[in-house]
Amino acid sequence: MKPTRFESAIILIDKKNSEDINTYQVYGLEVSKELVYSQRMSQKLLQFEPDATEELQIASRAQHICRWKIARDEYPMDKVGYLKWRETLKKMHADITSNILKEVGYETEFIERVSFLINKKLIKKDDESQTIEDVICLVFLDYYFEEFATKHEDEKLIDILQKTWKKMSEKGHAAALKINYSDKSLSLIKQAIA
Template identity: 65%
Template structure:
């Protein structure tokens, strides 16, 4: 008999496994959002192994079914981007809530996971901050390299600085332990004035 956490995890993975977008990691193909979910959960466990069950689920479900809300369906400007991001948070929270309800979690637990997925009270709520640290660490560890190949240094410096500003002191320390390429490490240092 599965626990509610195990059952919810199975269903979150099953949803993310339907992503038609494929990414390759260490010569293996993965549905993009399933790989992202696995990375989020692993990074959380490495960074904060005592994280609550609510944070663990919020980490796994951070991008659940993201491909269903296409960026192209919004205006391709800053306002459209921000609206897309806001709608995504609500979509991820709602999709996860339905899974948690089915898995047998109570309303308070489900509300807390939604609160975290929607990243409410960043910098004020310790668990929201923890989740944001993990999101930033996953970006820096796995997605900065491919991102850097598509953008100029000025844009990258701006993004690195914004990422850094969202993180806690503990997150900063962890981020500096990541093994970056020489170019990206130089870029990070230049962005942060280190």
């Protein structure tokens, strides 16, 4: 049986992400970091929003598609450089995903909506943009925060947690507080949101 457009899109997004040269060791296997990240985004989205639309599911899966292709150090290592890098990445993620969606036969309107979501436009005003932002924050907190925390001072971590919290909805906050943290991380989160 031929895969659906949706299945084909996910397969092609995963194929691109599996080309990531940065890897993790998972049970003795080398796994591309962006492939793991995209699968975590999908899993977390469906836990958080079980009725997510196809557009939202694809945008979540493609959130970091081919991210390794534009290195952070290609831009000045200041706030302006960081923001420019992030904008360039979003455009690239949206462009690559749009090409995949065209290839598998999605309509222009659908493709434009996915691009809109990948670019995280109108967060706080558009429910699906807010959902994708919540899911990004939840994936960070659940899978990446513990390791990240070992590399930074508490003061910086509290600042990052406060910025993360600001981006999230009430529903996102509730989900974030259900994650199983180490005592140290939970203490930092409590300080950040106090």
